[in-house]
Amino acid sequence: MNKLSFWHKLAFIANACWLATWALKHYPLPNGDIQSTIVVTGLVMAYVVNLFVNLWSVVLLLQHKLWGKAPRWLIIINFLFLIAQVYLLVK
Numbered sequence: 001m002n003k004l005s006f007w008h009k010l011a012f013i014a015n016a017c018w019l020a021t022w023a024l025k026h027y028p029l030p031n032g033d034i035q036s037t038i039v040v041t042g043l044v045m046a047y048v049v050n051l052f053v054n055l056w057s058v059v060l061l062l063q064h065k066l067w068g069k070a071p072r073w074l075i076i077i078n079f080l081f082l083i084a085q086v087y088l089l090v091k
Contacts, residue, residue, distance in 0.1 A: 005070040011053040015081040017042035
């Protein structure tokens with residue numbers, strides 16, 4: 001597994017925690033340890049890792065070296081998450 005593929009997978013997990021954080025607003029978990037881990041991963045790591053990974057992907061895309069380094073569906077999903085995160089952050 002190359003570095004970009006690893007970081008895209010990590011960003012996907014952080015983005016899933018970001019979605020879970022939004023769900024926790026309405027459906028809190030009884031155990032605070034799991035909930036705090038999801039919230040920290042979702043609200044801190046997701047923004048940072050996703051921005052880093054997508055900027056790295058754009059640089060590789062401009063150099064025509066992106067495809068084949070990570071699955072296309074994962075690159076697209078992480079980019080869509082970035083758009084949603086930036087929109088909600090600015091809003």
